[in-house]
Amino acid sequence: MTIELKLQPLTPEAFAPFGDVIQAAGEVDKYINQGKCARYHDRAELDFQDGRSGISVFQSEAFSLPITLDMMERHPEGSQAFLPFSEKPFVVVVAPDEDGKPGHPIAFITAPGQGVNYHRNTWHGVLTPLHDPGLFAVVDRIGTGPNLQEHWFEVPYLIVE
Numbered sequence: 001m002t003i004e005l006k007l008q009p010l011t012p013e014a015f016a017p018f019g020d021v022i023q024a025a026g027e028v029d030k031y032i033n034q035g036k037c038a039r040y041h042d043r044a045e046l047d048f049q050d051g052r053s054g055i056s057v058f059q060s061e062a063f064s065l066p067i068t069l070d071m072m073e074r075h076p077e078g079s080q081a082f083l084p085f086s087e088k089p090f091v092v093v094v095a096p097d098e099d100g101k102p103g104h105p106i107a108f109i110t111a112p113g114q115g116v117n118y119h120r121n122t123w124h125g126v127l128t129p130l131h132d133p134g135l136f137a138v139v140d141r142i143g144t145g146p147n148l149q150e151h152w153f154e155v156p157y158l159i160v161e
Contacts, residue, residue: 002158005069010092010108010116018094018122020044022083022115044117044139048078051143058082060127060134069093070156072102072123074149078141080118082127085135087112091159093125094118101151107159123151 008014012021022043029041046053072095084090089110095102102123109130110116117139118124127136141147 002068002156005093005105005107005157005159007091007107007109007159007161010110010114014106015092015094015108015116017096018124019079019119020081020117022081022117023113044079044081045119046079046081046117046139047120048141048143049120050077050145051141051147053078053139054142056138056140058127058134058136058138060129060136062130062132062134063091063128065130065159065161067091067128067159068156069105069107069125069153069159071150071152072105072125073151074121074123075118075141075147076121076149077143077145077147079120080124080141081115081139082117083115083137083139084110084129085137086131086133088129088131090130091125091128092116093128093159095123097121097123105157
């Protein structure tokens with residue numbers, strides 16, 4: 001038995017309770033490099049405790065729809081931003097916190113040029129690219145001590161188009 005989750009487009013408004021959508025959209029802060037480069041300033045709120053920010057590179061195997069969601073995780077010590085190296089869509093799953101575990105998940109699909117930043121302590125699914133090479137820059141906390149909590153669902157969800 002599974003519970004069906006339907007993918008919806010990723011929008012800044014729908015994602016706001018969980019984090020930031022990172023994209024070149026909206027108002028340009030200023031133009032730099034002799035006016036040839038638009039700067040979309042301060043697109044994500046990075047938040048780290050007991051550590052520092054770092055940039056890592058993740059490479060994930062591609063997933064195929066439908067996708068079984070049986071586990072979610074969160075990082076109590078820092079936010080986590082995912083910036084794809086391609087314009088291929090990926091799946092973003094988040095859930096509100098309900099007494100220390102994830103509530104009902106919401107599944108989004110990104111548009112070309114979108115990345116996400118999960119706020120600190122936000123329940124989210126694993127990195128879920130739909131196409132190879134599944135290569136992402138990840139900005140997150142680098143530090144000692146635990147920064148990962150996982151929750152396994154008794155009844156998994158099935159993410160569908």
